[in-house]
Amino acid sequence: MLSLEDVVGALNSKELQRKNEQKEQTCESLVVRGRTEKRDQRNKNRSRSKSKNWKKIKCFYCHEEGHIRRLCPKRKREAKEKDTTNGDVAVVEEGYESGDVLVVATKNFDKQCVSFFTLSEFPLKQFVKMARSALHEVSDTGAFMRTASTFRNFISRDLNSQFPAESGRYHLYISYACPWASRCLAYLKIKGLEKAITFTSVKPIWARTKESDEHMGWIFPASDTEEPGAEPDPLIGAKSIRDLYEFASTNYSGKYTVPVLWDKKLRTIVNNESSEIIRMLNTEFNDIAENAAIDLYPPEMRDQIEETNEWVYLGINNGVYRCGFATKQGPYEEAARQLYEALDKCEEILGKQRYICGNRLTEADIRLFVTIIRFDEVYAVHFKCNKKLLREYPNLFNYLKDIYQIPGMSSTVNMQHIKRHYYGSHPSINRYGIIPLGPDINYSSPHDRERFPA
Numbered sequence: 001m002l003s004l005e006d007v008v009g010a011l012n013s014k015e016l017q018r019k020n021e022q023k024e025q026t027c028e029s030l031v032v033r034g035r036t037e038k039r040d041q042r043n044k045n046r047s048r049s050k051s052k053n054w055k056k057i058k059c060f061y062c063h064e065e066g067h068i069r070r071l072c073p074k075r076k077r078e079a080k081e082k083d084t085t086n087g088d089v090a091v092v093e094e095g096y097e098s099g100d101v102l103v104v105a106t107k108n109f110d111k112q113c114v115s116f117f118t119l120s121e122f123p124l125k126q127f128v129k130m131a132r133s134a135l136h137e138v139s140d141t142g143a144f145m146r147t148a149s150t151f152r153n154f155i156s157r158d159l160n161s162q163f164p165a166e167s168g169r170y171h172l173y174i175s176y177a178c179p180w181a182s183r184c185l186a187y188l189k190i191k192g193l194e195k196a197i198t199f200t201s202v203k204p205i206w207a208r209t210k211e212s213d214e215h216m217g218w219i220f221p222a223s224d225t226e227e228p229g230a231e232p233d234p235l236i237g238a239k240s241i242r243d244l245y246e247f248a249s250t251n252y253s254g255k256y257t258v259p260v261l262w263d264k265k266l267r268t269i270v271n272n273e274s275s276e277i278i279r280m281l282n283t284e285f286n287d288i289a290e291n292a293a294i295d296l297y298p299p300e301m302r303d304q305i306e307e308t309n310e311w312v313y314l315g316i317n318n319g320v321y322r323c324g325f326a327t328k329q330g331p332y333e334e335a336a337r338q339l340y341e342a343l344d345k346c347e348e349i350l351g352k353q354r355y356i357c358g359n360r361l362t363e364a365d366i367r368l369f370v371t372i373i374r375f376d377e378v379y380a381v382h383f384k385c386n387k388k389l390l391r392e393y394p395n396l397f398n399y400l401k402d403i404y405q406i407p408g409m410s411s412t413v414n415m416q417h418i419k420r421h422y423y424g425s426h427p428s429i430n431r432y433g434i435i436p437l438g439p440d441i442n443y444s445s446p447h448d449r450e451r452f453p454a
């Protein structure tokens with residue numbers, strides 16, 4: 001793997017400079033999330049005519065890959081400050097010329113002068129290994145935009161497949177704080193897969209994952225006693241979730257998220273997308289699951305489950321993050337409006353039936369549960385979802401308790417980890433990391449959901 005120093009070295013090397021001078025480079029092949037591409041197109045002719053005269057360009061790189069800003073010199077100061085905090089790649093050019101791109105980098109915006117390189121000559125992905133987190137997934141409009149997961153392999157009940165559903169072969173890395181990881185853990189409990197698939201939780205509060213850069217992420221404790229609920233990595237001795245990703249892939253450049261479904265045999269990540277992991281856990285391990293008969297995605301309900309998942313994800317699961325991570329008023333308000341529309345819809349549905357898709361527990365309930373269990377304790381305060389509290393919705397609140405009381409579910413909820421994570425890991429939202437004392441709700445108290453047939 002190349003270090004940043006290697007990159008800077010490579011880009012400054014005389015040989016490469018010569019090579020670039022000989023070649024006539026333009027930026028036509030550059031694709032940077034559409035935006036830059038458009039501009040390149042518009043200025044295609046201009047770029048072409050100037051491509052022989054690359055000017056000296058100063059480049060600044062912070063954390064995030066693939067996101068390039070070009071700024072006129074006037075805005076340079078503003079850009080530096082802004083990009084230092086949000087982790088974008090910034091390209092600040094002297095004598096701005098559309099179409100001139102180059103990339104290189106220093107860790108802390110120490111200036112590095114680089115000359116004569118086009119991005120097409122140095123594909124960013126290959127050269128610069130970037131670390132980032134959800135806090136950096138904010139567009140220029142101030143809206144939170146979640147990026148897709150990367151490892152998308154499937155475990156299969158077919159024992160001849162690449163990832164066969166063997167007992168003892170797979171390990172689930174989670175954080176109790178994370179709703180996406182918790183839904184996978186809920187499946188381990190509900191399906192009776194705890195003996196077949198082991199799991200480990202990280203510590204709740206993000207910390208530096210490497211001395212050499214500023215990335216903050218999930219880390220393992222050094223011992224079993226350091227952090228109740230969290231354990232050291234039992235498999236490869238990883239210090240962080242980032243270590244797992246880097247072990248599994250040498251050129252990974254996305255976020256280091258949980259859950260991670262790990263193959264102990266091939267020592268790699270099978271899948272890091274919870275919506276897919278839960279589907280595998282639901283069906284593929286049925287030969288070894290203790291509760292194989294429980295089907296949370298029954299064929300006859302699939303359309304309805306999908307339809308429900310869609311609006312619940314948009315308005316609620318991801319909706320709370322869109323509220324919390326928005327950096328402008330408009331996107332926040334839009335997200336909050338959609339969130340409360342979706343919660344109102346849940347309340348109405350749950351006034352007529354026990355579960356969100358009918359009178360049978362399904363995947364859609366587990367997906368809804370992991371967000372609403374965090375609502376009053378965290379999202380109402382930390383993510384500014386305070387128009388109405390969850391416990392002010394009688395049907396939804398009783399439903400929440402009902403799901404919480406399903407055998408195994410309460411053990412997936414570690415409210416200490418949940419609160420410490422959110423309030424302690426997002427300093428841009430909660431600068432001093434103060435954790436509110438309340439509301440400390442008892443979800444084991446009686447509910448009224450038996451009034452519906454199940």
Ligand SMILES: N[C@@H](CCC(=O)N[C@@H](CS)C(=O)NCC(=O)O)C(=O)O
Pocket residue numbers: 132133134135148149177178179180181216217255256257258259272273274275
């Ligand atoms: N699409 C993923 C999302 C997982 C995700 O966003 N996990 C968060 C924790 S709640 C994470 O690990 N974030 C790390 C980071 O943003 O750096 C899934 O559903 O599995």
